[in-house]
Amino acid sequence: MKSTINITTEWDIVTAREIGRNEAKRIGFDTVNQARIATVISELARNIYLYASVGAITIEKIECEDKVGIAITAIDEGPGIEDVRKVMQDGFSTSGSIGAGLPGVKRLTDDIEIQSQLEEGTTVRVTKWL
Amino acid sequence: MKSTINITTEWDIVTAREIGRNEAKRIGFDTVNQARIATVISELARNIYLYASVGAITIEKIECEDKVGIAITAIDEGPGIEDVRKVMQDGFSTSGSIGAGLPGVKRLTDDIEIQSQLEEGTTVRVTKWL
Amino acid sequence: MKELKTQYKKILVDYIANQSERDLYIGQNFIRQLIQKNIAPEEVIHMHKQVMEEIFPELPAVSKRGYDFLIEIMVYFGLTLKEHQILLEQQEEMRIEMNVAAKIQSVLLKTTVPKIDGVDIGMLSIPIRKMNGDYVHFLNDEENYVGVAVTDVVGKGVPAALCMSMVKYGLETLEYAENNPSHVLEVLNRIIEKSVDDSMFVSMFYGRLDLARSIFTYGSAGHEPAIYYNAVDDAFYGLGAKGLLLGIMPEMKYEQTEIPLYEGDFIIMLTDGVTEFRYDDAIDSRKIIEQLALTYRHLSAQKMCEKLYEELQKLQEDGLDDDFTVVILKK
Amino acid sequence: MKELKTQYKKILVDYIANQSERDLYIGQNFIRQLIQKNIAPEEVIHMHKQVMEEIFPELPAVSKRGYDFLIEIMVYFGLTLKEHQILLEQQEEMRIEMNVAAKIQSVLLKTTVPKIDGVDIGMLSIPIRKMNGDYVHFLNDEENYVGVAVTDVVGKGVPAALCMSMVKYGLETLEYAENNPSHVLEVLNRIIEKSVDDSMFVSMFYGRLDLARSIFTYGSAGHEPAIYYNAVDDAFYGLGAKGLLLGIMPEMKYEQTEIPLYEGDFIIMLTDGVTEFRYDDAIDSRKIIEQLALTYRHLSAQKMCEKLYEELQKLQEDGLDDDFTVVILKK
Ligand SMILES: [Mn+2]
Ligand SMILES: [Mn+2]
Ligand SMILES: [Mn+2]
Ligand SMILES: [Mn+2]
Numbered sequence: 011m012k013s014t015i016n017i018t019t020e021w022d023i024v025t026a027r028e029i030g031r032n033e034a035k036r037i038g039f040d041t042v043n044q045a046r047i048a049t050v051i052s053e054l055a056r057n058i059y060l061y062a063s064v065g066a067i068t069i070e071k072i073e074c075e076d077k078v079g080i081a082i083t084a085i086d087e088g089p090g091i092e093d094v095r096k097v098m099q100d101g102f103s104t105s106g107s108i109g110a111g112l113p114g115v116k117r118l119t120d121d122i123e124i125q126s127q128l129e130e131g132t133t134v135r136v137t138k139w140l
Numbered sequence: 141m142k143s144t145i146n147i148t149t150e151w152d153i154v155t156a157r158e159i160g161r162n163e164a165k166r167i168g169f170d171t172v173n174q175a176r177i178a179t180v181i182s183e184l185a186r187n188i189y190l191y192a193s194v195g196a197i198t199i200e201k202i203e204c205e206d207k208v209g210i211a212i213t214a215i216d217e218g219p220g221i222e223d224v225r226k227v228m229q230d231g232f233s234t235s236g237s238i239g240a241g242l243p244g245v246k247r248l249t250d251d252i253e254i255q256s257q258l259e260e261g262t263t264v265r266v267t268k269w270l
Numbered sequence: 271m272k273e274l275k276t277q278y279k280k281i282l283v284d285y286i287a288n289q290s291e292r293d294l295y296i297g298q299n300f301i302r303q304l305i306q307k308n309i310a311p312e313e314v315i316h317m318h319k320q321v322m323e324e325i326f327p328e329l330p331a332v333s334k335r336g337y338d339f340l341i342e343i344m345v346y347f348g349l350t351l352k353e354h355q356i357l358l359e360q361q362e363e364m365r366i367e368m369n370v371a372a373k374i375q376s377v378l379l380k381t382t383v384p385k386i387d388g389v390d391i392g393m394l395s396i397p398i399r400k401m402n403g404d405y406v407h408f409l410n411d412e413e414n415y416v417g418v419a420v421t422d423v424v425g426k427g428v429p430a431a432l433c434m435s436m437v438k439y440g441l442e443t444l445e446y447a448e449n450n451p452s453h454v455l456e457v458l459n460r461i462i463e464k465s466v467d468d469s470m471f472v473s474m475f476y477g478r479l480d481l482a483r484s485i486f487t488y489g490s491a492g493h494e495p496a497i498y499y500n501a502v503d504d505a506f507y508g509l510g511a512k513g514l515l516l517g518i519m520p521e522m523k524y525e526q527t528e529i530p531l532y533e534g535d536f537i538i539m540l541t542d543g544v545t546e547f548r549y550d551d552a553i554d555s556r557k558i559i560e561q562l563a564l565t566y567r568h569l570s571a572q573k574m575c576e577k578l579y580e581e582l583q584k585l586q587e588d589g590l591d592d593d594f595t596v597v598i599l600k601k
Numbered sequence: 602m603k604e605l606k607t608q609y610k611k612i613l614v615d616y617i618a619n620q621s622e623r624d625l626y627i628g629q630n631f632i633r634q635l636i637q638k639n640i641a642p643e644e645v646i647h648m649h650k651q652v653m654e655e656i657f658p659e660l661p662a663v664s665k666r667g668y669d670f671l672i673e674i675m676v677y678f679g680l681t682l683k684e685h686q687i688l689l690e691q692q693e694e695m696r697i698e699m700n701v702a703a704k705i706q707s708v709l710l711k712t713t714v715p716k717i718d719g720v721d722i723g724m725l726s727i728p729i730r731k732m733n734g735d736y737v738h739f740l741n742d743e744e745n746y747v748g749v750a751v752t753d754v755v756g757k758g759v760p761a762a763l764c765m766s767m768v769k770y771g772l773e774t775l776e777y778a779e780n781n782p783s784h785v786l787e788v789l790n791r792i793i794e795k796s797v798d799d800s801m802f803v804s805m806f807y808g809r810l811d812l813a814r815s816i817f818t819y820g821s822a823g824h825e826p827a828i829y830y831n832a833v834d835d836a837f838y839g840l841g842a843k844g845l846l847l848g849i850m851p852e853m854k855y856e857q858t859e860i861p862l863y864e865g866d867f868i869i870m871l872t873d874g875v876t877e878f879r880y881d882d883a884i885d886s887r888k889i890i891e892q893l894a895l896t897y898r899h900l901s902a903q904k905m906c907e908k909l910y911e912e913l914q915k916l917q918e919d920g921l922d923d924d925f926t927v928v929i930l931k932k
Contacts, residue, residue: 021292028291042647045294045673049680052295117683118676151623158622172316175342175625179349182626247352248345286666294673301674311642311678315671322667332657333664335617340649342625343632347642347678354685361688364695370760370801378766428759429701435709435766442773470701 012070015055023055026067033069034080038140046118047080047138053111054084054134062088062131072137079120079139084132091126098124142200145185153185156197163199164210168270176248177210177268183241184214184264192218192261202267209250209269214262221256228254271313274304279321286325308355310348315340368428372400375431379438383572384410389479390600391416392571394579397593401431404541404595407441415447417478419454420597422493422541424471424515433470436462451476451489455513455524459491462517471515475539477599479531484601486537489526491516494542497560499567501534506560509537536571536600538563538578543592547582558585571598602644605635610652617656639686641679646671699759703731706762710769714903715741719932720810722747723902725910726926732762735872735926738772746778748809750785751928753824753872755802755846764801767793782807782820786844786855790822793848802846806870810862810930817868817930820857822847825873828891830898832865837891840868867902867931869894869909874923878913889916902929 011033015026030051034044051067058065065086072081091097097112112134116122119136126132141163145156160181164174181197188195195216202211221227227242242264246252249266256262281300285293304314319337322329379402383393395404403426409417421437423430440461444454454476462472473493479486488496488509495510513524531537538559545555559578566577575596583590612631616624635645650668653660710733714724726735734757740748752768754761771792775785785807793803804824810817819827819840826841844855862868869890876886890909897908906927914921 024292024295027295031291040647041669041672042641042643045643045676048291048294048673049298049676052298113684114680117680117687154623154626157626161622170316171319171338171341172310172312175312175345178342178622178625179345179629182629243353244349247349282667282670285670286663289666289669294670297670297674298677301677305677305681311675314674314678318667318671322664326661326663328661329664330657330659330661332617333653333660335620336613336649336653338620339613339616339625339628340646343628343645344642346629346632346636347645347682350636350685351678351681354681354688357685357688357692361691367758367760371763374760374763374767378763378770427698429698429705432702432705432709432763436705439709 012068014066014068016066017055017058018064020059023052023059026055026069027051030067030069030080030082033071037071037078037080039080039138043138047082050115050118050136050138051082053115054082054136057111057132058084058086058088062086064088065131077139079137081135081137083135086133087131090128090130090132091124092128094124094126142198144196144198146196147185147188150189153182153189156185156199157181160197160199160210160212163201167201167208167210169210169268173268177212180245180248180266180268181212183245184212184266187241188214188216188218192216194218195261207269209267211265211267213265216263217261220258220260220262221254222258224254224256271317274309275317275320278317279324282318282321283325305351308352310344310351312341312344312348315344368400371428371431375401375435379405379431379434381406381408384408384416386410386416386481388481388601389416390571390598391418392573392575392598392600393596394572394575395593395595396579396590398543398590399426401427402593403430403434404543404593405434405437406595406597407438409441409444409447409449411447414481415478416481417447417449417451417454417476418539418597418599419474419476420493420539420541420595421472421474422543422593422595424473425469429470433462433472437472437474447478449478450526451478451487452524452526455489455491455516456522459516459522459524460520463520471517473515473541475509477509477537477539479599484531485528486531486599487526487528489513489524491522491524494540494545496540497538497556497563498529499536499538499560499563501532508556531601533601536563536567536574536598539597539599541593541595543590543594544578544582544596546592547586547590558582571600574598574600602648605640606648606651609648610655613649613652614656636682639683641675641682643672643675643679646675699731702759702762706732706766710736710762710765712737712739715739715747717741717747717812719812720747721902721929721931722749723904723906723929723931724927725903725906726924727910727921728924729874729921730757732758733924734761734765735874735924736765736768737926737928738769740772740775740778740780742778745812746809747812748778748780748782748785748807749870749928749930750805750807751824751870751872751926752803752805753874753924753926755804756800760801764793764803768803768805778809780809781857782809782818783855783857786820786822786847787853790847790853790855791851794851802848804846804872806840808840808868808870808930815862815932816859817862818857818859820844820855822853822855825871825876827871828869828887828894829860830867830869830891830894832863837894839887862932864932867894867898867905867929870928870930872924872926874921874925875909875913875927877923878917878921889913902931905929905931 013029027048031044031048034047055067068083070081072079119138121137123135143159157178161174161178164177185197198213200211202209249268251267253265281297383391393406403423405421407419423433440458474491475493477488490511491513492515495508498507498509511525514522562578562581566574575598612628714722734754736752738750754764771789805822806824808819821842822844823846826839829838829840842856845853893909893912897905906929909927
């Protein structure tokens with residue numbers, strides 16, 4: 011299953027969280043990790059809501075050999091991130107811009123991939139294994 | 141009221157905590173601050189128990205103009221602290237020595253005074269206002 | 271705090287009634303603000319307990335005691351969080367310090383390109399971070415010789431920048447431009463081996479041009495080979511050598527090689543930041559540089575350096591990821 | 602994790618049964634270990650909820666939902682704690698970097714005391730931290746003049762250390778020992794004003810001894826006055842001047858003064874770390890230094906420096922709290 015939620019209002023963030031949490035539950039994540047996955051979706055969706063006019067969150071179950079997990083992809087057509095490396099550094103205050111919260115998202119997941127082009131948009135894909 | 145508890149066994153730490161918590165409650169500290177005061181006593185008493193053979197904790201109510209508070213004094217005849225300044229620096233690992241936990245104690249109280257002489261002992265006095 | 275409790279109560283009551291995702295989202299946003307206000311986790315649990323008692327007076331004693339226990343143990347999480355706050359401030363201070371340090375360092379390691387009759391020299395050095403880990407030093411005595419050292423320190427940060435001060439210091443003690451490249455490398459190797467940390471190494475290409483005879487003598491300590499263009503052959507050659515990096519072994523010997531320079535010849539000395547770009551694995555990056563050098567060889571040495579930088583930057587997908595230094599010597 | 606839950610359950614059950622201080626103590630010790638294992642607060646609340654459900658099956662739904670809410674919001678505390686872990690590692694890395702930097706710096710700023718016929722020079726410089734914020738530089742041309750600069754940077758850390766490299770660099774560009782102190786101070790002031798951060802200042806005492814005429818000429822940029830002992834008068838005089846610190850104003854003028862040196866005279870140049878010790882507020886610290894100097898004046902200049910350090914350290918209650926530098930010039 012693969013769900014895509016367009017993020018335009020704050021309630022879309024809530025919808026994305028809910029779909030993500032339910033998917034995480036189905037996959038078999040425990041309460042704590044369901045909460046973490048919802049948090050990750052929240053952070054990614056908020057970035058879209060606050061800093062990009064157009065964007066969506068995609069949630070899907072992933073399988074790889076004998077592992078299962080969840081992948082969350084956030085694609086937006088926002089301003090882009092000028093220096094991805096800098097945004098991912100810990101301790102740097104990135105609040106108030108498109109990269110806000112990404113270090114946190116990284117810490118809550120197993121893998122994060124970021125592609126960004128200034129004035130074209132950003133794609134963030136994170137995966138978390140069961 | 142002023143209570144002094146000699147610290148020789150781990151159970152003396154518990155006694156000191158209990159006396160301190162009750163005194164804190166009488167003075168009017170709320171549950172959270174009672175817990176913090178017990179924690180401070182714990183840290184100070186553990187330092188005595190682990191690193192000094194002889195030492196005591198004194199707990200007393202203090203008053204100053206229109207303020208009331210609690211003062212906790214830890215006196216030991218242990219090895220002393222070589223560099224008080226260094227021990228109080230945050231981020232420095234001081235575990236396994238007489239100064240362990242002192243940065244934490246400082247953060248949980250309003251004021252801390254440390255006097256220490258190598259091979260003679262250490263006196264730590266902390267105060268916390270209501 | 272009382273206002274916060276009222277807020278918290280409202281959110282929690284809603285959640286308990288509906289268990290909606292919306293309430294969790296609001297709850298998380300609220301806690302984020304509390305964290306910014308430095309509210310400790312034990313305070314949150316305490317607030318939670320109070321609210322639970324208010325909205326549910328028949329809350330069993332067992333639950334209440336459970337909360338008391340949680341408050342007690344959360345004090346340690348709170349402590350760690352407070353320490354975090356302080357570390358963040360310290361980190362910020364250090365960042366400011368580093369900016370000052372970088373500024374001083376850039377003055378200390380400033381290179382002046384000598385102007386000499388009969389040879390055109392250009393140079394460009396672009397640091398990737400605040401402090402440059404590449405360094406170029408010229409030794410010249412105006413009439414007979416000009417020496418050029420192109421160096422790259424393995425490592426980064428303040429120690430690397432200070433290590434470069436060390437290299438500069440060592441080169442300055444040599445004083446004269448007529449020193450043999452092998453001698454220069456041997457002296458520098460000894461200085462760095464002795465005085466710099468074991469984990470710090472420097473690669474160096476050292477070239478000396480005999481102005482009267484137009485002979486270029488060079489040696490290398492583990493450095494990226496220079497690119498030599500021979501106009502008569504219309505061909506490129508790599509100028510490398512087998513020498514180890516400076517700072518590994520105290521008594522290293524370095525070899526040196528001589529080549530004559532004729533009209534139209536040029537030598538491109540560079541650091542690995544110039545060649546290690548990702549573009550197309552099938553094409554050798556040095557070949558691309560050679561191609562660019564041919565295209566722009568009609569320009570001055572300085573302009574050639576700038577064009578090289580410009581064009582290579584375009585080829586880089588994610589921008590440069592090492593200090594970029596190129597020195598061109600044109601006959 | 603299951604093992605931890607069993608432990609937690611045991612402690613919590615005991616506490617709920619007895620509410621004893623002992624159980625809280627044990628609980629806190631336990632949580633401290635969990636924190637060291639990087640267990641997040643949301644995991645602790647989750648564990649707490651599970652244990653509560655096990656030991657108290659009739660736990661009301663309201664309570665359960667309350668715990669779910671707590672787990673949700675604690676995720677943000679957990680995040681901050683994880684960030685803390687990473688900052689701690691970074692801090693540790695920086696500490697290692699600083700050690701390397703300090704080592705390099707100490708080589709770069711090493712001072713060699715010149716040996717000159719007819720004048721005895723001693724020097725001692727003890728840093729309070731890893732990097733020395735005091736620096737002494739000698740300029741000498743073997744025959745005619747010897748110049749000595751005693752400097753103290755206002756500020757600390759890496760930028761201060763690099764600022765000293767700047768001072769050294771500036772003094773080296775002067776090359777000759779016969780420069781007038783006022784000229785030296787003016788040149789250094791311009792270099793520092795221009796190239797170093799606005800917040801960084803340096804105090805400097807510069808003295809030059811004309812060896813043939815035995816005349817000592819000195820100037821000072823906001824530096825601690827030197828102590829001059831005149832053997833004929835058997836009296837001490839302070840050698841100060843009104844000049845501002847280096848790096849404040851670009852076009853400062855510095856004055857210079859001459860004194861003749863005779864057999865038995867000596868000059869103690871020092872930094873404020875030598876005079877600013879806390880001993881007895883009623884007694885001037887410079888008087889104590891003079892007293893000590895008289896006591897030990899039969900010793901060599903170097904030995905005098907060492908004795909001064911030794912004795913002053915004894916007088917210090919809490920140990921030194923600034924870099925300590927003293928240079929003695931004995932006729
Ligand atoms: Mn490098
Ligand atoms: Mn490189
Ligand atoms: Mn200083
Ligand atoms: Mn000083």
